[in-house]
Amino acid sequence: MSALRMGTDAQTNGEGAAGPTLERYTLTDRIVHWWVALTFIALMASGFALGYPRAYFLSGLFGGGQTMRFLHPWFGVAFTLGILWMLLSWARDMRINAADREWVRRLRTYTAEGHTGLDTGRYNAGQKGYYWFSVALGLALFITGLPLWGAWLGGAAALHHWARFLHHGAFLLMVGGFIIHVYMSTVMFPGTFSAMTTGRVSRAWAAWHHPAWFRVQDRRRAGANR
């Protein structure tokens, strides 16, 4: 799709046992993802240190409290830029449609079985939901973070206190989403983490989790190989 697309099926096939794979994330997709992921981890660690006295030891990871305090807002700026990039480049695939409503109805089956049996496209409703959840909270964290950055931004004490409370609340929601996201993409569904590192997924993975997307991609792959 993109000029940055890495590797071809022929090359992957040459590696033997792995079998043919499909491109799931372009290099650009993966750079955006890991940009946001790494800045978020840095923000989360420094955020825990700033919000929880017992987690203050994490400030050592950033060269001490004062350096951490200096870095945290800048990590936030970098993170927000990544979020905006994600918003521009992924939003089209994340539009909610009627099929997503059915997916939500089968959420219980999905958590119990890890599968809904629906003809899911590139993203299922859960992925779309997590995307919009992260984008919204990411922007909320940026906005509520501004009054906390420094006195030079002005603002009354009441504004500062509200911002601090909301920043903390949004942070906790974000951490909750992050735990679920990491669990699902590493432990729960094999093949998902490597999709975000190599950019490619096996045909079995694609057909099982995203059948509608799989059919299009697989036909395209077959066409290219012919």
Place this chain on the structure above:
Amino acid sequence: MSTELGLAIRRKSATPASSTGIRRHTTEIAKLVDIDLCIGCKACEVACKEWNDLPSDHTSNFGSYQSHPDLTASTWDLMRFNEIELDNGDLAWLIRKDSCLHCDDPGCLAACPAPGAIVQYTNGIVNFDQTKCIGCQYCVTGCPFDIPRFDQKTKKVYKCTLCVDRVSAALEPACVKSCPTGAIKFGGKPEMVGIANGKVDKLKKRGFAHAMLYDPAGVGGLHMMYVVPRGDRLSDYGLPEDPHVPGTFFSALSVLRKLGSISVWGGLAATAIFYLRTGRRKPPPEDDAVTEAERLGREPAPVGAGHAAPGDGDSASGAGDGVGPVSMPQPPPPQPEPQEEER
């Protein structure tokens, strides 16, 4: 500026259970500023600079006898010269020594996220430890009296220490020592309150009907109190009528914090249990998965590529059959498998 100095600590910022507790009783100290006796000589300002080795700030004429417009990171004590017109047309000069009031319930300490950067001793002195300050300036918004000042060069916050180093060596603070009229007194808090009450009575007899001791309860009382002759004009002195620690905010924040740590640890535990219950979810063998995908593609009307937007009706049909809990793919109807040609 230093921390321990042999003084017992009541609490430290961002330090759970920081009280040393075991001691039976410590005399709380207090400064008392009798505004009626103050002549505005600024000796206390100079003494503060000298004792604390603070550089002088550039002074400028801004239409007042006041030396500097405001407190700074290196000016911890400032005589504020407030000129007001009384109801009868007379002029009054409300001179107030402005410096940290050492609240018994300090808003700065409650706001501070850096462990140990703000210390409150059992004697009531509230002190900043700049070696632990991270420069976030939360104390600035936590203080109801607008006292802490941020230094752009060191990126840390400073204020009056109540000469904790002198007090710990049984000396009175530098400003007290230098005051030529005895307007600044120093001693145990009960003793100071006694002196203040006597003075307030005297002022009332002299016609200052609203004379009062300024020791507001909203911050738990002060360790630098004022005798205010015109108690009906507190705001003209630059004193808030009813200062208080933003208690609702801090208790809401601490509830949120507790909720947060419970749910983060709980969430991790729940995730671990979820893993133990359900394990990993591997896709079925490639052929089965592909067959199932092809079947889903055939079943309802052809689905828009990549958009997965089947109408409401057909997604329901998908739910009906092949989607049992085990989700075994239905036996595929004989059909040329696309992957055969590819290989």
